[in-house]
Amino acid sequence: MSLACGSSCLKYLLFITNFIFFLIGLGTVGLGVWALVDDDKILILTEVGDAGNFDVVSLIRTGALVLIASGGLAVLIGFLGCCGAVKENNCLLFAYCAVMVAILFVQIAAVVIAAIFQNKVTDDLKAFLKSRLSAQYEGSIKTNDPFSLGLDVAQIQFDCCGIDNYMDFLSATRWQDRKNASTIIPLTCCNFINKDVYYTDYHSLDLEDPSCQNSPTDQNSNFRKGCWNAILEYANDKAIYIIAVGVAIGVVEVLCVVVAACLILAIRKTNEESS
Template sequence: MSCFKFLKMMMFCCNCIVFLGGSAILGVGVWVKVDGGSFLDILAKLAPQLKQLVNVGYLCIAIGAFLVLIGFLGCYGAVKENKCMLMIFFIIVLLIFIAQIAGAVVILAFSGLADIFITYIRIWAVKSIKDEYGDSSDITTLWDTVMNEFKCCGFNDFDDFTNSPFYNNSLNKYPKHCCKSQSNCFGGDINHSVMGCYNSLLDFLKTNTKILGIVALGICVLEFQCCGLNNYTDFIQSSYHKLKGRLYPKSCCHDPSSPHCDGFDTSDATIYPKGCFNAVITMIKKNSAVISGVAVGIAIIEMLAMVISLTLFINLFRIT
């Protein structure tokens, strides 16, 4: 029984700390959204480097509320010996644990994962053209549709079609998408200005992902001190630009309260010059081991929390 009481005390104390920490974060988030000016004045005196907190008030509210919920479930479940709350606490922590382990694995593999994936796609795409374009109706229709939609030629360029079934069966012709002439498309008729479909797809994504970028970048800017996906020009002609009349949001500025942060001053002294995509990728590659180590450390703590909550849950069943 003494061991049971010790576990109860540990469960209560640890979750009390989580509850208080979550309450503090929640309070900061509410303060920022209700009276950001006074919060910014105090923060400027105590920790000027944290001024960007004013841009993530809602994120602080969400994180704080979640921690308060977790802390409450753990504290109340332990003190009142409530089996239902202890089981809910266990399930939530288990889900977080699984997500963090998956995230740690992905981060460790991230530096090479994208290159491996792109290389695999490239090999498959070129092989499908070399072996089946002009022979398989499905593959031929697929590539014709892609090339017609993106105004491109092959995966890399026109040379992908050399020695393909289409090339061999049509007296060394290339698809019409690769040439200036739509009737006869031989090697001398190739339009070298037509990009490969891989590069064409990248251009398409860069052109049509600004809205998603704007939503995500507001969160990224606090940690990575960046602006836009590539730079501030990503916001030009966006919905934000048309609605607010500014070239960039205040989150792009070194000091959002500065008079120079007027939405038009694009000097490096006023706004962050680097884009968030490169900043995030660089940070992950540079600190992948540290990030994974922290995640594993947190995972160990979560495992202890799960063990304690499950032990209390089982002992309560035995007592009752």
């Protein structure tokens, strides 16, 4: 069976596109399997910095399983697309179209659900973070508590203080019990001369103003700037790139389905003409 020139071009276009999917999938699965089975390498990671205070192994293994699952899906898509195109097999191409359409529907549904429940999710998340701050935040730069460490990292990275502002720490029971009576804000709400060293050697941090914790101002601290709005602002600035990538992926998926459908029709027409 010989396809027309235009149909042959579609065939090779579909093959090349899905061969790339296949290779990416294999690489992703390989990376996931390596992270899952090479315990020695994973254990080395737990010795870096303060990582030993957290269950890094479980986190990496969970990520490895996600990589294997997503890579396996890419391998399946690539296999169906490549074999369907090379073999000019309508059954494989139908299966390929079905999988791609299913993925498109799931992606569209996820976007719709996210849009519908966005306000509720963000409100609930904000309330959850404030409750965790009240119950867990310790305010010690040497903390072993994951939430406290995470908030400190956010306050350093985004130049912010608390969820809404420094007033959130008035209800932080652990921090209130441990701090000095004159201390108003945690250390990580202050401005630093060299904040980047926090990630490698927090002992070397230098405050712009040593009196910051007791006498916070807009010049020596971020005590009025909440992390919630700071992170939302950062996310909104980056949203255009995320949307662009998502749209590009969606366009490629739609084009793959259209090309596969056109190839199915071309194969069927060729079969009818040769019979």
